[in-house]
Amino acid sequence: MLLLILLIELVILFLLSRYVTQLLYGLFLLMFRSRSVAISTTTLLFFPGTVVHELAHLFTAEVLGVHTGKLSLVLENLEEDDLPTGRQEFQAGSVQIAKSDPFRRYAIGFAPLLVGLIILAAISYFLRSLLARPQGVSLQDALISIVGYYLLFVISNSMFSSKEDLKGFIGFAIVLGLMVTAAYIAGIRIGLTGTALEFINRILDGLVKSTGLVLAINGVLLLLLKVLLKLSSKLRIYILRSR
Numbered sequence: 001m002l003l004l005i006l007l008i009e010l011v012i013l014f015l016l017s018r019y020v021t022q023l024l025y026g027l028f029l030l031m032f033r034s035r036s037v038a039i040s041t042t043t044l045l046f047f048p049g050t051v052v053h054e055l056a057h058l059f060t061a062e063v064l065g066v067h068t069g070k071l072s073l074v075l076e077n078l079e080e081d082d083l084p085t086g087r088q089e090f091q092a093g094s095v096q097i098a099k100s101d102p103f104r105r106y107a108i109g110f111a112p113l114l115v116g117l118i119i120l121a122a123i124s125y126f127l128r129s130l131l132a133r134p135q136g137v138s139l140q141d142a143l144i145s146i147v148g149y150y151l152l153f154v155i156s157n158s159m160f161s162s163k164e165d166l167k168g169f170i171g172f173a174i175v176l177g178l179m180v181t182a183a184y185i186a187g188i189r190i191g192l193t194g195t196a197l198e199f200i201n202r203i204l205d206g207l208v209k210s211t212g213l214v215l216a217i218n219g220v221l222l223l224l225l226k227v228l229l230k231l232s233s234k235l236r237i238y239i240l241r242s243r
Contacts, residue, residue: 002201002204002205002208003204005208006204006207006208006211009208009211009212009215010113010211012215013156013211013214013215013218014160016215016218016219016222017156017157017160017218019222020157020218020221020222020225021042021046021157023222023225023226023229024042024045024225025038025039025042026229027225027228027229027232028041028042030229030232030233030236031232043074043092045154046092046154046157046158047073047092047154048151048154048155049116049154049155049156049157049158049159050073050092050093050158051073051093052112052115052116052119052155052158052159053093053112053116053158053159054071054072054073054093054094054095054112056111056112056114056115056116057095057097057108057109057111057112057165058071058095059111060107060108060111061095061097061104061108064100064104064107064108065104066097066098066100066104066108067097067098068095068096068097068098069095069096069097069098070094070095070096071093071094071095071096072093072094072095073092073093074092074093106166106169108165109161109165109166109169110161110165110166112158112159112160112161112165113159113160113161115159116155116156116158116159117159117207117210117211119151119155120152120155120156120159120207120210120211120214121203121206121207121210123148123151123152123155123210124152124206124209124210124213124214125206125210126148127145127148127149127152130144130145130148131145149217152210152213152214152217153214153217153218153221156211156214156217156218157218
């Protein structure tokens with residue numbers, strides 16, 4: 001049940017993260033009237049998440065014995081004519097990874113999501129412990145909490161794999177599903193009991209809580225961004241009409 005809840009939360013978070021990023025880009029574009037400045041500002045805002053994302057690819061590839069090349073954490077081309085517009089997806093960072101077998105390729109592709117979930121769970125646990133102190137929250141604790149919530153936001157919106165990371169994954173998933181189904185029909189079972197099952201449930205419970213917190217943060221920011229965009233548009237129209 002916990003696994004199903006986590007999967008549903010991740011799907012919702014995936015959809016929200018794309019929409020929130022697009023709204024932020026749209027707000028910065030409205031403010032600065034320049035695609036290069038808007039993308040630079042958006043990229044800077046999500047920079048910690050980009051670092052986690054690309055390093056997860058890099059370290060996983062190295063651990064699995066796949067050769068890696070150039071690592072980039074920023075957009076290298078900021079010419080106006082080459083930049084994405086409106087709702088197009090743009091990728092801030094990249095790392096060159098050599099070709100490998102499908103299992104290692106998709107393990108590397110999904111690494112940012114797994115690493116991101118672990119970091120989100122750790123930060124969420126730390127924030128809950130920090131805010132639950134019996135002596136109350138000091139100014140220093142409040143500042144640390146703000147940084148923590150910021151990291152929750154940027155990492156959660158940067159941890160999902162790109163289309164390039166998962167190219168061809170649907171076919172691979174179908175083949176893998178058929179293999180698992182065949183093994184199940186053949187009577188092969190993998191079950192967890194006792195301490196192992198309790199340990200897995202505790203991890204899933206922590207991930208469900210941390211992902212729920214991140215969903216709440218993204219939901220609130222989504223509403224704020226929509227209000228700001230609407231107000232900014234109305235203000236711009238008013239200024240143009242008053243000229």
